[in-house]
Amino acid sequence: NAGVTQTPKFQVLKTGQSMTLQCAQDMNHNSMYWYRQDPGMGLRLIYYSASEGTTDKGEVPNGYNVSRLNKREFSLRLESAAPSQTSVYFCASSEVGRPFREKLFFGSGTQLSVL
């Protein structure tokens, strides 16, 4: 049981390049999330998907797009990378609907540097 799997683990981009971060979960969770973590800023929500076929903006969506490909997969795309997007990105998933079952499960993260 792999949990939440993110790829790649590390990436270096030049300003203006594009890339897609992949995320997949095998726990049959409805909700999936993309966060970024920056020193001194904590974890901030970029986008989330409450269920297959739906996506919503979080706190810091500018410069990003997402796709909920199916129940398992939720990808994050940077269309034109900027140095301000240098960060560690985490994907997470959870059940919803019952407060005692809504533990968040995180992937191991993607360290992205934009030069």
Next chain:
Amino acid sequence: KQEVTQIPAALSVPEGENLVLNCSFTDSAIYNLQWFRQDPGKGLTSLLLIQSSQREQTSGRLNASLDKSSGRSTLYIAASQPGDSATYLCAVKYSSASKIIFGSGTRLSIRP
């Protein structure tokens, strides 16, 4: 504005001590609260989840309490070990449809 605050930002204690980590939130009407552990360069691991209707949850040497009226949760770690060294974050969900709000974490160091 709904916020989650963790003070102190860093804490260093000798091995074997019992310790308490604090988490404060601004709105008492919460849905659930989670405590996470994050090791350097790793993702977050959920330690304990407390529903709004609960007062505490326990897992091994960890005990998390919830006091909605005062807007506080504490994570109690008994008989601390060097392996407990990590950053501990709390996160609050205010309703079933709301986003999860994270505190900035407490970096814990246990000295052998």
